[in-house]
Amino acid sequence: MISVTIKTGVLVIGGGITGAGILWDLALRGIDAVLIEQKEPAYGATGRCHGLLHGGCRYLVKDSAVAAECYRENKILQSVAKGAIENTGGYFVQVKGDDPGYVEQWLNLAGKTGIPVKEIDIQTAIKEEPLLAVQNIERVFTVPDAAVDPFDLTLMNLTGATQRGAKVFTNTRVEELIITGNQIRGAVVKDLASGESYSIHADIVVNAAGAWAASIAAKAGIRLNMKYGKGTLVVFAQRLTKRVINRLRKPGDGDIIVPAKSVCLLGTTDIPVSSPDDLDPTAAEITKMLNIGEEMFDHLSEKRILRTFAGIRPLYTGDNNNGEQNREISRGFAVINHEKDAVDGFYSIVGGKLTTYRLMAEQLVDVVAEKLGVKNPCQTAETVLPQPVAGQVKLAVEEPMLCECEQVTVQDLERACELPFCRDLHTIRKITRLGLGPCQGTFCIWRAVMLLYENQRISAAECRQLLQEFLAERGKGSCFTLWGDQLKQYELARGIYLNNFQLGDAADEI
């Protein structure tokens, strides 16, 4: 039953970085907008990406225009999105056996593109990054890479937009598009918590559903040619490097480590899959990556691994679908005006990278603004985004603590709960980093759940459900890397949750 109707100028579908960036851009230009996200913010590729704010060097040889674009955007984001970025700098490392011809070509293009690349001596590099396998290293270059927290970046865009009047509905799925004649009118959405459906009327609908963009377009009877590449990442329990470290060769699997606050991520793979929901890493991928990682980093596979996860790279293949290998498809993005498909006011934005989300949003909103007759220019390159409310690396020894590994205080949790789009434990965890440290929620998730209950944010039945969901999810994330210390940690968690909290019936889920 369709009960309420909301009216807005632009309806944005998808709460990944692209949708969030669009909402912020729209809000800055004074355009009334609503964003719908089926789960929590950054649920899709955004929250499952590597967190590398590209300086461009990875794409130099393949596509130096994309490389230059990354470098420019990188610099812009470092000034407007400081709260989400750690300017770690990066190394590109040539390992014994890597093609020296590639290195020369790469250096040459760096010079032409104007991306600052500088060779440093191996001893200095090893001193800075003792994890590097000294016996295997040929040459090392510094590059302007940085680390970005994709959750923070998304949340900052959403917070900024809502502060300027935009609305965000999470845990709400777009079910149908409303089209009369050739004109888009909005969408029917369903609140997944209450089960209630309602419609949102809008002059413009933007499909920023990432890997799910094709299924949204299909609701308008439009076919989007997309390919899906699964990329798996391995999360180590601590920060093993100070900066981003790339392998200097033709981009391949397992050749980058990116620090992410208190942890670091090794990735990725690129495996063709048929659906955006095909999200399970495989043991073979992980073994392969660790083996490749060992060529550049000493004893990497002995380091404690917290979990693994996979994300889907949605690659728009345009109109020609010629079955190339996935990594060869352009990383560029496309703004598609579906007027060509006889649906007026409906736009899709596909492809791209986290690093270039701002530019993507700018180009899309330029088109939308023109359509709406709004003259205000894009302001996202100059306007500083609000700071994240929590989740920064800190040591808060004096405050009452929920999550000790990541130093999440009671106050952090309460602040996160106050955000308008924070409706569930997932979002709380993304905002605060609750349970993302070495114990992986062994001691904090139940504390947090009890606090939520005490503050009357959830019911007793929901407590149980949340704990069970958490356990199931945790089992999924760690099942391929359960050995050594992390296996013991996992058993300790099982002991506490299954025995102490008598969640025994969740046992078969984990």
Next chain:
Amino acid sequence: MNSTTELDHCLKCSICQSACPVITSASFPGPKLLGSDALRLLKAGADAGAVLPAVEACLNCKRCELACPHGVRITRLISDVKERTVTAKKHYWRDLLLSYPGFLGKVGTIVPGLVNFFLSNKIGRKLAKKVMSLDADAVSNYASRPLSRVTSSLQAAETNRKVVYFAGCYANYIEPEIGKSLVELLGLLKIGVVVPTEHCCGMPLLANGFKAQAKKAFQKNLKALLPYLQEGCDILCTCPTCALALKQVYLEELGTDEAEVLSKFVYDASEYLVNYSDQLAGLIKPVKLHMVYHQPCHTLAQGVGQPSLTLLKLIPELKLQAVDGCCGQSGTYGFKQEKKKISEAVGKALFKEIEQCAPDLVSTDCGACTMRIKHDCHLDVKHPLSVLLQSIKTDDSLPD
């Protein structure tokens, strides 16, 4: 195992927290947070200032480490955290100075009259309090002749084997009687003793966060001891902290083959003498006294049981009671003005227990415990080996 691997090893169970004497006495985040948690977050760029006062409050007693069911070398991690925060110390220069007891000892024993006079005099104590933030009421008296000058005259002529005595600052500069007792006891057992030129074991530096300097001290001692190791000599310590350093900490921090060899040849002096219990029992005469034995944290941390207690039990008619707990002194920690409160709170339970026993004297292996117990319980405190030797030499002569 380097500290990166060590920190991965923690399972966050918090069992160490309940073993920490500071947690139960003051507001203190505890070994888990100051160890693996803090180190991990500092590596990720967390502000070191936030843990500084807390991490300085760690006594380095190692009780947390004994409690950890997963064998995490917690104090190793804490010492890394201390190192990362050392430059932000409020009392940087005072702490650095206090971390060189060898140097202080040399000054103290060269001009003991002067130093002791300075500290026993009201104005001197005030100055110490003001300038150094030191609680001079508790500071020790220096000996009039350092041990090295005493023992050279004491080497037994006719010996079956030779051991090295690593005396440490306390026996060297403050209570040489301990060293003399050991040398005499070994003499009775026909074991020869060499006392090499040594430097402070380096543990005060490590505990105060000066890791680079500590490692230098470790290297120096290792170099000085190496020739004896090559001869196959065992190395004996009367100071539990020195013993722990040589047995364990040098290896943890330096990770060299030499440090590993050293670790295998070091004994707590009592641990070594327990092997000669039968012979010693034949020499010992009854002593009619009531004595409390206090096991120092660093003897506990060596995991050798209570060898001194075993030796003391050889003394017939000695009424012996054992107490447990940290005295809160921890080297020079208890002298520091800003630590005084915590130190006293930690030691309170122990002192009460000792007082309730109402003994004639107390015996403990550690110099820092000795100073603290003397000061707080107003009782005479002797090293177990001194007690043992006196029970051999005369009966009913304790305390003299």
